[in-house]
Amino acid sequence: MPASPPSISSSDDKGAMSHHDVAPPLLEKNAESGSFADSEKATTGAGALGDAAIPDNVLAEYSEEQVAQMGRAFARKYELPNEDDIFARAAVLARSPEHYDHMSLLTEEERLACYDEQYHPLRNMPPKLIAIICAAAMGAAVQGMDETVINGAQLFYPKVMSLGEETQRNDWLKGLINGAPYLCCAGVSCFMTDFLNNWLGRKRVIFWTCVISAVTCLLQAFAPTGTRGWHYLFAMRFLLGLGIGPKSATVSIYLAECSTKKLRGIICMNWQAFTAFGIMWGYVFSLIFYRVGSGAVHGGLNWRLMLASAMIPAVLVLFQIPYCPESPRWLMGKGRYREAYESTVQIRPHRLLACRDLFYQHVLLLEEESLDKPYIKRLGELFTVRRNRNAMLAAFICAFMQQFCAINIIAYYSSAIFLQSGFSEISSLCSSLGFGLINFFFAIPAFFMIDRFGRRFLLLSTFPAMALFLFVTGFAFWIPDQQTRVGIVSMGIYVFSAIYSFGCGVVPFVVAGEVFPLYVRAIGASFFTIVLWGFNFILSVTWPRMLNALHPQGAFGFYAGWNIVGWFLVYFLLPETKQLTLEELDEVFDVPLRKRISYQFLELWPNFQEYVLRRKNVIRQPPLGRHHRLAVKNAEWNDKAEVEQVENI
Known part of the structure; x- marks a missing residue:
């Protein structure tokens, strides 16, 4: 039960003052004495x-x-x-x-x-913090809308670009067009994240990447017909990746750095929740424009309007982000403490809390290596320093499993999957809209769960269920009766989407924004997005061919198996991060991997007793991490001396 509100007139608080009084100096010692x-x-x-x-x-x-x-x-x-x-x-x-x-x-x-x-951390949330959340949410919706407007558009554009015939070549080309933004993210744009963040700051990176997203989404609508059409569409979608890659990494960092530890999970999961929101609206616009006639536009107007509609949330961000404060941690890293103070005051409900957070962040950041290190050295330390390496592994697991859990092949190809199960074109789009609605609305419970139960718990509790319903979806294609087959395929996809939404859907970007120390945070987040978008591209390109080669039963079964693998990866290698400051996570990720794996292996039986057999008073081992860091032991409060930490895992 929460404690009662503080009783100010209590006799135990003899020095307490009313809110009209001014707090006296804490100590009699002169603040000006000494340097x-x-x-x-x-x-x-x-x-x-x-x-x-x-x-x-x-x-x-x-x-x-x-x-x-x-x-x-x-x-x-x-x-x-x-x-x-x-x-x-x-x-x-x-x-x-x-x-x-x-x-x-x-x-x-x-x-x-x-x-x-x-x-009551949600009470009296500052307007500027709400503005940051709204701008980040619309930035996420850009990505979500693109994923699903291409889903609807691919029912039409292949026919006018000589890709309508079902051949192996056309399967690969359609996959290449769908995955073009993520090829750019993994191969080009995500490598720019650290440079852009250091040069421009968090909110300017978000602004300019949304400019790129808006322009390229609009230009997709002007694709010519014939064989030249797919070249143009591929090029525009590839350039769209210049907007998606740096933005996806930067938004997560920006949200994590502006939030408090009590609200970090809730605030950071807005990226994925509103990616799902964008997915839902992508299906809505696909249905709105489905019956639009070609008019005077050669090759059809409906799919062009679908592709261009993804620019709407990007344009909204362009009007929102200039009014948001910059990340205080980024400003502190640049030595701009007065601006960091002003920014923190805007995103905290009380000036005392802003001063507390600014001071404590400063103390903890002094322990980190210098933020002025060359890029190459910081890049090397992402893999040679154990604390950074373990954080990179945690982010990699989340990025890899978000793709290999199979959600995006359903997001990109749900219309084609429903068509193959027996739906008509319009029915397949309506069914895809149902997938989008479920994906968004079932992310809402995670707002109340992610900081209460933790990131690790949500992943461990959802991977087995996702595997089960992928098996159900795939095996349903063996059912000869069309009505029964369609019903079970729809049920399998919908339940899978609901489970994904409050587990693997919301956790990865929260983890990516919080696990890295400040001096490698932008580099680490960029590598997270490289892995994420790289595997996203691989899945989007290979799915059409895999579906034809393995049939739905084998293709869905393949990804169901990866969900089982994901459970073991999370259980043994991903620590819990809830309710800790970004800097206190140093201790958590400095535990050697061998020690963590051994610890989790010994915890298998106690976990089985507590969570499966529902036993109480289960004997457990002591916690692995204790936050006994010595951030201010340095006599001069200078940056911690460089120490080689190239440990064996």
């Missing part, structure tokens, strides 16, 4: 650990006085507004955020803000 370096040269034995400090907090080994001095010095060094000694109070709160109710130095208003953040 910034002097105030930061405290060693771990210099102060007693306060009773309220949290052992896992990197500031817990310092006294309140030391932490308050750090906060004052931080504000002084970076010329941040420190009215009413707010950075000293914020630093003490950062040291022990769960014990705000016992801090008489906070005003009533500040303590209530802490209470709401702890127990």
